Amino acid sequence: MSNKAQYSRYMQAEGIEGSNKASSYIRALELLGPILARTRTHRNCADLFAVESPGRIAELYELVLDQQRKGKEGMFGGEEPSSYWRNRFYSAALKSYQEFLILAPYKQKLWELARKGGDPVYLAQRLNKQEIGKVERLLVDRGVDFASREGKDIIRTAKARVGQEFFRELILDEYRVQCCVSGLNIPEVLRASHIVGWAEDEGNRLNPANGLCLSATYDAAFDRHLISFDEDYRLIFSPILAEFYGNQAFQAQFKAFEG
Structure with a gap:
């Protein structure tokens, strides 16, 4: 380059x-x-x-x-x-x-x-x-x-x-430039999300195991604790999202990737 x-x-x-x-x-x-x-x-x-x-x-x-x-x-x-x-x-x-x-x-x-x-x-x-x-x-x-x-x-x-x-x-490379939820592979909308925040743990800031590759929507939801992942990296929803379960867009963009 x-x-x-x-x-x-x-x-x-x-x-x-x-x-x-x-x-x-x-x-x-x-x-x-x-x-x-x-x-x-x-x-x-x-x-x-x-x-x-x-x-x-x-x-x-x-x-x-x-x-x-x-x-x-x-x-x-x-x-x-x-x-x-x-x-x-x-x-x-x-x-x-x-x-x-x-x-x-x-x-x-x-x-x-x-x-x-x-x-x-x-x-x-x-x-x-x-x-x-x-x-x-x-x-x-x-x-x-x-x-x-x-x-x-x-x-x-x-x-x-x-x-x-x-x-x-590093995280985009680890995840082969794909959102780990949806598989979206447009680099410009992908984020390297820290599992433990940058400001919370200085020692883990550059730890590749402390990162997830998420597209902007899922990164925002993860940052606001609306979604999380279990030890097997399965998607989990916050109870706050329950009111959106009937929404067609939510079903397609979130519910479809649960578990």
């Missing part, structure tokens, strides 16, 4: 689905590359998605930030659409892409461990112990100390975001 495709998935995993932020940042990087490539020292930056060094992106970020401040007197003077440099979308997109490049190897390490298999609980422990390499780069230009509470919160949030994305991919 290309860096561009991976970055797009990373942006969607930030919890901004339904917004145009991901597409705007991707477009900003597509427009920015050729502009940078016109300069003598950045001719190899025509395709920014081919740049894989967080350090290199950091250098470009400083340059672009400075040029945006100069307004029409800088390298972006006369460039259209002007909103990308006026609103500092170019620098924001570079900062976001740099973060992706820092976190991508961490996610790759998680997958390397997961592919080795083994006891799910032990695997979860090993996954939780993984650290982000060059993590200090996440704090560059933010004026935040690595050891401060704010610095630790930023790193913790980034690690959790990648962990949630990884867990979803």
